[in-house]
Amino acid sequence: MNINDMFERIAWIVRFTLTSIEIKWPILLFESIFLIGGIMLVITGIKIRRQSMISAIMNVVLGSVITLSTLYLLFVTFLFGYNS
Template sequence: MDFLKTMIEFKWPFLLIEVVFLFVGIALIVIGIKTRKKSKSTFLIITFLGIAITLLLSWVLFWTLIVGYNS
């Protein structure tokens, strides 16, 4: 538990930015699903973009927690 607490204390700015963008990706997925009836092309573009952002940020968040940001 102490290891996790120390990790979050040092990396909180990067984690905050990543979590905000993760929520943006999830919001894009929800918006894409809601616009399905109005426009099929908009639905596909927004949903694909949301899924791509969510998957990418999940991977980056995982690596930030496990490996860390070395600068």
């Protein structure tokens, strides 16, 4: 493999990433807000563990579900677009 081939592949990946972000930024922003919310729920659940165990478990479980589903949606949106 030639060094120029490697640079061309890296340049293609960068162009693909930038084009995807330029076209799909509104949906990616909306999904990123849900990702941040899910992470905040997990952190809140860990911090309130001593005060209320049931609330902590609910926060961690709900935050984990939201975070994992949002990561999946971000991945699918980034690769395939809106119609997936």
